[in-house]
Amino acid sequence: VKNTACMANCAQHVAIGSVLPDYARNAHNNLAEQNREYGPYRGVDTTKPPVAALPSSGMMMVSTASAAPKAVGPADLFKKENCSACHAPAAKLVGPSIADVANKYKGVANAQAMLEKKVKAGGAGVWGAIPMPAQTQLSDADNKTLVQWMLNGGK
Incomplete structure (x- = not known):
């Protein structure tokens, strides 16, 4: 840079980022309800405050023991991932269908x-x-x- 006159009183470090202002957070209703329930892109629940604004953010959390998670079988996983919306x-x-996939392969x-x-x-x-x-x-x-379960005809 040859001209340094325009470099006076500049911020030393500029961070580029974006923030959704509080007044606009739920302006178009809940974004989570406007997206698909399956797939990689799921909307954020805009009816709740952002995670950074929650009272617990930045504080140490105390965890308590909970029951062991229930074993999830392939049929439960199929439902949880909303595969049944199309299959x-x-x-x-x-x-x-699951039967068609099993027969074809x-x-x-x-x-x-x-x-x-x-x-x-x-x-x-x-x-x-x-x-x-x-x-x-x-x-x-x-x-x-899931693939193994489908190849076995859902069994």
């Missing part, structure tokens, strides 16, 4: 790995023109469990 046990909805050597990639990445064309959204929110373990 049914024996009938085609938006996507193929029965005996295919690399079906497990191929379908795990397909679930994570999403795509269209195999079962019709309607695309399956990428399910990037699924952990690798949950993805493997």
Whole structure:
């Protein structure tokens, strides 16, 4: 920089960021209700204050012992991840049925790995023109469990 005249009284460090002002937080109603309940992009609940504004932020939290979490089976995971919005046990909805997937890939050597990639990445064309959204929110373990369960016909 050759001209230093414009450099007088400048802030030494500038942080670029964005903040939603309190008065605008819920201006268009709850964003969580305006987004899909499945997939990687879920809206924030704008009816509640931001996490940083909660009374507990910045303070040490005391935790208490709780009951051990209940074991979740593949069928529970299928419901929790809202897979049933597009897939049914024996009938085609938006996507193929569990039975159709199991029948199509029965005996295919690399079906497990191929379908795990397909679930994570999403795509269209195999079962019709309607695309399956990428399910990037699924952990690798949950993805493997769901695909294996579907390949076994939901059993």
